[in-house]
Amino acid sequence: MSELTHLTISEARAKLRGKEITAAEITEAYLAAIERANPVLNAYVAVTAEKARDMANASDARLATGEGGALEGIPLGIKDLFATQGIHTQACSHVLDGFKPHYESTVTTNLWADGAVMLGKLNMDEFAMGSSNETSYYGPVINPWRRSRLDTVVMPTTHQGDGGFVSAGGTKTARTLDNAQLVPGGSSGGSASSVAAFLCAGATATDTGGSIRQPAALTGTVGIKPTYGRCSRWGIVAFASSLDQAGPIARDVRDAAILLKSMASVDPKDTTSVDRPVPDYEAAIGKPIKGMKVGIPKEYRVDGMPEDIEALWQKGIAWLKDAGAEIVDISLPHTKYALPAYYIVAPAEASSNLARYDGVRYGLRVPGKDIVEMYEKTRAAGFGREVKRRIMIGTYVLSAGYYDAYYLQAQKVRTLIKRDFENVFAAGVDVILTPATPSAAFGIADEDMASDPVKMYLNDIFTVTVNMAGLPGISVPAGLDGKGLPLGLQLIGRPFDEETLFQTAHVIEQAAGRFQPEKWW
Amino acid sequence: MSVDLQTVKRVAHLARIAVSEEDAERMTGELNAILGFVEQLNEVDVSGVEPMTSVTPMEMKKRQDAVTDGNKAADIVANAPATEENFFLVPKVVE
Known part of the structure; x- marks a missing residue:
């Protein structure tokens, strides 16, 4: 029954608690939808149908006695970056071939403790x-959204004999x-695609430079990267440890709030997990934003930005103004340096984190005549082109003689990027509104992007500043472009003020409406 | 700054990634495109600016120096490509 897969988490939660539906029914509906759609969309790399059924039955037993958790019986998809005990965890890399961890990430442990079901x-x-x-x-994930052409069809004027109808044309x-x-x-393309195509009720994702917010914007879904330290990184395959954060992708703002409440925690296993209680994010939704100060940074108006994006931004400003917010122009002068600084800091950290894939402790091993040749052949065969590129950049910028010129300079620029935000918040700005991405979804194997890695990197131009400063950011769908593709707006908040993001994003969602792709798959 | 073919091969060896001549040539162009892009950081005046060490101001968490985990040798080697009696097996390191 496809209607079950179209329920939001909050709707499904009410129906499950009200015993109108069962966790087993909604889980079966999702498993059936995945079976039909996944050969086309390629959103899942492993489907855990038996585990899902077992978890759903256990949820139904708990719901029957009224002891269900906050996400009891809600079927979720988990990004392959999260360690799940005994289940495919390979960061979608060949180098982790066959890896099945003997432990569970803190984020997924929290979700299962609240009763969620893993699809x-x-x-x-x-x-x-x-x-x-x-x-x-x-292989690539396919976006359930496709471009569309708005055709004007001329209706012929017809006269159908005596007593027949007359069409007036037009x-x-x-x-x-x-x-x-x-x-x-990307990188959370499977998460975004599966949420948009109704193949899970919500999904976990991670964001190092925009990997939650950019795919959310390109698929008409809501994605939030919380403040650095809000979600434990324990059991998440590390990319760039000072930038990585987990967060949810969901169909609406309320669902994102429900999921983040469950994912976030204080975790002694992660020394960067912040010792602060997790608030009830859902309670922030629906609170008025009257008098709130919304900053509009002039540096986010970039050359060559499509008119549709600029128009969307203006619409967002108007909606918040109509809701009683005060709009102020602000400046974040080091914005343009965030992406180049990121492409030093992130590869440097990655080159160190990915040193562990050496063919000894887990995953792929390609034999060699000695241990060095074994390492080199294993890593050559196990890593893809983009990963090798970043390891190489990272190794180079950290190598003797270049450390100060690249890494140290980038970390100083990072201090300045963070200071820009601190100054604006100190001046009384509560939240910052920007476009989420510089364009709508583009084609698979886009030639421009394939020929120049920097072109692909520019996708994160509006999102990467937030990671560099450790701030929370949310992407919320705000409209469609001329070709019928979804576009998102981004809200950036003070550290640990995710509540203001949910509150403000909900105002945008109420004004913009929700968007779902026309089913073709 | 830019890299030449020799530097790319040296960095690949430091990173323990085998590269063919063809790979190294392609990578040289790609790495130079990225290094060209990050060059603009040199315009920024960073005099007197401290490099960032922690994005969220926090004190390093400490805990009692006590054993809280362990006795999991079989779990730890479970995913290894080659093991013997809970040891990782590797090609001969010392001649």
Whole structure:
């Protein structure tokens, strides 16, 4: 029954508690939807049907006695970056071939403790390095959204004999879907695609430079990267440890709030997990934003930005103003340096984190005549092109003689980027509104991006500043472009003020409405 | 700054990634495109600016120096490509 898969988490939660539906029914509905859609969309790399059924039955037993948790019986998809005990955990890399951890990540432990049901592991860019989900060892994920053409159809004037009807002619418009397959964004492309295509009620994701917010924007879903330290990184395959954060992708703002409440925790196993209680994010939704100060940074108006994006931003400003917010122009002068600084800091940390994939302790091993040749052959065969590129950049910028010129300079620039935000918040700004991405979803195997890695990196131009400063950011769908593709707006908040993001994003959602793709798969 | 073919091969060896001549040539172009892009950081005046060490101001968490985990040798080697009696097996290191 497809209606079950179209329920939001809050709707399903009410129906499960009210015993109108069972966890087993909703889980079966999702498993059936995955079976039909996954050969086309490639959003899941592993489906855990038996485990899902067992978890759903256990949820139904708890719901029957009224002791269900906050997510009792809600079927979720898990990004392949999260360690799940005994289940496929390979960061969608060949180098982790066959890896099944003997432990569970803190984030997923929290979700299961609240009663959520695991449907399977979601596709992603290899080691979360990418903005299109095309670097996965398991092949690209397809976006359920397609471009469409608005055709004007002229209605002929017809006279149908005596007593027949007379059509007056005129025109009507009809949307025709284009066949070109588009990327869902990345690196959490499987998470975004599966949420948008109703293949899970919500998904976990991670964001190092925009990997939650950019795919959310490209698929018409809501994605939040919380403040650095809010979700434990324990059991999440590390990419760039000072930037990585987990967060949810969901169908609406309320669902994102429900999921983040469950994912976030204080964890002694992660020394960067912040010792602060997790608030009830859902309670922030629906609170008025009257008098709130919303900053509009002039540096986010970039050359060559499509008119649709600029128009969307203006619409967002108008909606918040109508809701009583005060709009102020602000400046974040080091914005343009965030992406270049990121492409030093993130590869440097990655080159160190990925040193552990050496063919000794887990995953792939390619034999060699001695241990060095074994390392080199294993890593050559196990890592994809983009991952190798970043390891190489990281190794180079950290190598003797270049450390000060690159890494130290980038970390100083990072201090300045963070200071820009601190100054604006100190001046009384509560939240910052920007576009989420510089474009809508693009085609699979886009030639421009394939020929120049920097072009692909520019996808994160509006999101990467937030990781560099450790701040929370949310992407919320705000409209469609001229080709019928979804576009998102981003809200950036003070450290640990996710509540203001949910509160403000909900105002945008109420004004913009919700968007779902026309089903073709 | 830019890298030449020799530097790329040296860095690949430091990173323990085998590269063919063809790979190294392609990588040289790609790495130079990225290094060209990050060059603009040199425009920024960073005099007197401290490099970032922690994005969230926090004190390092400490705990009692006590054993809280362990006795899991079989779990730890479970995913290894080659093991013997809870040891990782590798090609001969010392001649």
